[in-house]
Amino acid sequence: MLRAIRHKNILPAFSAFRAFSSSAKEMTVREALNSALDEEMSADPKVFLMGEEVGEYQGAYKITKGLLDKYGPERVLDTPITEAGFTGIGVGAAYYGLRPVVEFMTFNFSMQAIDHIINSAAKSNYMSAGQISVPIVFRGPNGAAAGVGAQHSQCYAAWYASCPGLKVLSPYSSEDARGLLKAAIRDPDPVVFLENELLYGESFPVSAEVLDSSFCLPIGKAKIEREGKDVTITAFSKMVGYALKAAEILAKEGISAEVINLRSIRPLDRSTINASVRKTNRLVTVEEGFPQHGVGAEICTSVIEESFGYLDAPVERIAGADVPMPYAANLERMAVPQVEDIVRAAKRACYRSVPLAATA
Amino acid sequence: MALSRIASSTHASNLLKPLSAALSIRRVISSDSTDPLTIETSLPFISHKCDAPPRAVDTSASELFSFFRDMATMRRMEIAADSLYKAKLIRGFCHLYDGQEAVAIGMEAAITKKDAIITAYRDHCIFIGRGGTLLEVFGELMGRICGGSKGKGGSMHFYRKQTNFFGGHGIVGAQIPLGCGLAFAQRYSKEENVTFTLYGDGAANQGQLFEALNMAALWDLPAILVCENNHYGMGTAEWRAAKNPAYYKRGDYVPGLKVDGMDVLAVKQACKFAKEHALKNGPLILEMDTYRYHGHSMSDPGSTYRTRDEISGVRQERDPIERVRKLLLAHDIASEKELKDIEKQVRKDVDDAIAKAKECPMPDPSELFTNVYVKGLGVESFGADRKEVRATLP
Numbered sequence A: 001m002l003r004a005i006r007h008k009n010i011l012p013a014f015s016a017f018r019a020f021s022s023s024a025k026e027m028t029v030r031e032a033l034n035s036a037l038d039e040e041m042s043a044d045p046k047v048f049l050m051g052e053e054v055g056e057y058q059g060a061y062k063i064t065k066g067l068l069d070k071y072g073p074e075r076v077l078d079t080p081i082t083e084a085g086f087t088g089i090g091v092g093a094a095y096y097g098l099r100p101v102v103e104f105m106t107f108n109f110s111m112q113a114i115d116h117i118i119n120s121a122a123k124s125n126y127m128s129a130g131q132i133s134v135p136i137v138f139r140g141p142n143g144a145a146a147g148v149g150a151q152h153s154q155c156y157a158a159w160y161a162s163c164p165g166l167k168v169l170s171p172y173s174s175e176d177a178r179g180l181l182k183a184a185i186r187d188p189d190p191v192v193f194l195e196n197e198l199l200y201g202e203s204f205p206v207s208a209e210v211l212d213s214s215f216c217l218p219i220g221k222a223k224i225e226r227e228g229k230d231v232t233i234t235a236f237s238k239m240v241g242y243a244l245k246a247a248e249i250l251a252k253e254g255i256s257a258e259v260i261n262l263r264s265i266r267p268l269d270r271s272t273i274n275a276s277v278r279k280t281n282r283l284v285t286v287e288e289g290f291p292q293h294g295v296g297a298e299i300c301t302s303v304i305e306e307s308f309g310y311l312d313a314p315v316e317r318i319a320g321a322d323v324p325m326p327y328a329a330n331l332e333r334m335a336v337p338q339v340e341d342i343v344r345a346a347k348r349a350c351y352r353s354v355p356l357a358a359t360a
Numbered sequence B: 001m002a003l004s005r006i007a008s009s010t011h012a013s014n015l016l017k018p019l020s021a022a023l024s025i026r027r028v029i030s031s032d033s034t035d036p037l038t039i040e041t042s043l044p045f046i047s048h049k050c051d052a053p054p055r056a057v058d059t060s061a062s063e064l065f066s067f068f069r070d071m072a073t074m075r076r077m078e079i080a081a082d083s084l085y086k087a088k089l090i091r092g093f094c095h096l097y098d099g100q101e102a103v104a105i106g107m108e109a110a111i112t113k114k115d116a117i118i119t120a121y122r123d124h125c126i127f128i129g130r131g132g133t134l135l136e137v138f139g140e141l142m143g144r145i146c147g148g149s150k151g152k153g154g155s156m157h158f159y160r161k162q163t164n165f166f167g168g169h170g171i172v173g174a175q176i177p178l179g180c181g182l183a184f185a186q187r188y189s190k191e192e193n194v195t196f197t198l199y200g201d202g203a204a205n206q207g208q209l210f211e212a213l214n215m216a217a218l219w220d221l222p223a224i225l226v227c228e229n230n231h232y233g234m235g236t237a238e239w240r241a242a243k244n245p246a247y248y249k250r251g252d253y254v255p256g257l258k259v260d261g262m263d264v265l266a267v268k269q270a271c272k273f274a275k276e277h278a279l280k281n282g283p284l285i286l287e288m289d290t291y292r293y294h295g296h297s298m299s300d301p302g303s304t305y306r307t308r309d310e311i312s313g314v315r316q317e318r319d320p321i322e323r324v325r326k327l328l329l330a331h332d333i334a335s336e337k338e339l340k341d342i343e344k345q346v347r348k349d350v351d352d353a354i355a356k357a358k359e360c361p362m363p364d365p366s367e368l369f370t371n372v373y374v375k376g377l378g379v380e381s382f383g384a385d386r387k388e389v390r391a392t393l394p
Helices: A029-043 A067-071 A083-096 A107-122 A157-161 A174-186 A238-252 A270-280 A295-310 A329-335 A339-349 B011-022 B061-086 B101-110 B124-129 B134-141 B175-188 B207-218 B264-281 B308-318 B320-330 B336-359 B365-369
Strands: A025-028 A047-051 A076-078 A099-103 A137-141 A167-169 A191-195 A203-206 A223-226 A231-235 A257-261 A264-266 A283-286 A316-318 B036-040 B046-048 B056-060 B116-118 B195-200 B223-229 B256-260 B284-289 B379-382 B390-393
Touching: A025 A029, A025 A174, A029 A047, A029 A067, A029 A174, A029 A203, A047 A083, A067 A076, A083 A099, A083 A107, A083 B175, A083 B207, A107 A137, A107 B175, A137 A174, A157 A167, A157 A191, A157 A264, A157 A295, A167 A174, A174 A191, A174 A203, A223 A238, A231 A238, A231 A270, A231 A339, A238 A257, A238 A283, A238 A339, A257 A270, A270 A295, A283 A295, A283 A339, A295 A316, A316 A339, B056 B061, B056 B264, B061 B101, B061 B124, B061 B134, B061 B320, B061 B336, B101 B124, B101 B223, B101 B264, B101 B320, B116 B175, B124 B134, B134 B336, B175 B195, B175 B207, B175 B223, B207 B223, B223 B264, B256 B264, B264 B284, B264 B320, B320 B336, B365 B390
Parallel strands: A047 A076, A047 A099, A099 A137, A137 A191, A167 A191, A231 A257, A231 A283, A283 A316, B116 B195, B195 B223, B223 B284, B256 B284
Antiparallel strands: A025 A203, A167 A264, A223 A257, B036 B056, B046 B256, B379 B390
């Protein structure tokens, strides 16, 4: 079967906007992250990288490609497979005033180091009454990949975002990836930066402004990816793409969905979310992670507390299934939200629901 | 008593000798004399994969005198904290350091305030050693705004960034990778400073120690791991917790030194040696053989897993302050009365600090929401009843 293969212009890590091309530039999330790291390391000699395979291997997912060659082994450190140790070392370096970017090959492995993220990093500025600040970034892929099973598929957004003292960001597009990572590295507080492996290869258009090395996105501000008036759909990371697809399908059925890309899980942009629900009167939250005590639970409650009178329907939550991630492809598909799930929930919120069973 | 050789006296004091003999106070060396004095450690150093430093330690009368005064201050402070805890003015955890003072003082004598120190939760005396005041200690222990962490941290969370003291950590073993991270930053910044990371015999079995030590050795970090071996990890004796309690050897490929931690001069010598070593060759482990008179914390009497005879035996034979007292008397640097006067002054200083701390207010309710972030970005934070108590984080 013939498929049109689109040539993608792969931008080198540090190229500027190409003036001679008038078409919109495209950039993969991987390139976006790589260029952000490159630019921030170039701008501030205190920024350094550490993690497994970030150096000579060019990065387990090639996010740190080329950076060892450019900045040398003093600033791009390949660590042994010892998360508790190297995360603690990163936090200690941040105590002293350096600006480490610690990579977890996936956030599942961050659990080995979670004491350092929470107790050594998040709480230090408070416990020391401002003496010890921790300008560190913990980054890496979060959530489900494809077929990697229960121990490699968990989403950590809810856990980290519940912790005061941390900032938790999760990009969707390349613009998000560049802007939020740069903001995270420049931020004086510990930031958990949740990427998504399946998004690394996805390409997005980027404007000249986004490509500029001073580009930065504000932490704590959500983005309205698609304006709408009938129902608000919140999502982050990969689920933003699913929510946008759901919005397309809903539009064909006369439902105008407003899709909010959270970008920042902590701080959560409650005002943008509430303003949207006050406009649409209906809410569907979407996330990949476990449903109980999830990000959606917080968003729903925030809306019920702040905008109860504006709701015309019960709030709806779409989340990962309440089970460890199975391996078999059909079960895995059931364990992660699909576009149809988002569409169905939006319709329920609009009193146009069609139960799952009826569509079988 | 340890062998000691007095360096040749100055001509002036030789002249003074016959005169002073006539007075009731005979002084061979004045207590503020900085003339070099060489004293041997009570015990030899035992080394692992390195050459032990010499037992002859360079000191001076004034240094010994300051050791006495500083250790007496620490001792009195900890005992006063015990009383305050029993009076319920200190809440929660309170881990006291009395008995271990020589480690804090000996270390400070060997290093500068540009070197970094990080420790666990038995941190009151380390904080004092790094320049913290008695008022800041008692203020923090009682949760007042004059405390070192403005009352927000408590006993386990003292810090003094300006003199490179990085806390005060409650999670056993966590400070070890953090300390290696400090050393990493020192090397990264091309400074000729080192980090001393203190931990106990209980923490010595933690996996993250070996993870961090591996990286410190791989990357030649100027990290000195100091095991304050007081022989009990909470209520568990070292022989019940460690298959190999020779902690100075546990670094395997990392050199180590076993030190009499009750001998302030031995501690000073070992730390001096360690700093030189770490700057040239990377990490080193120092095992300080020390002892705590109190239990693990104020909720532990400390006598269910140790005999009272053992505790009083150590106090009798090895007390660090008594050792220095004997040295000062033997070298005629101070008289019994002078030392008693110091102790009286120390008591007064401690009592004054406590009185002042008691007058100090508790933090304003608005402080609940300060320092959560360096840059709060104007976000909202909430109290227990979020409809009643909200704050904007600046």
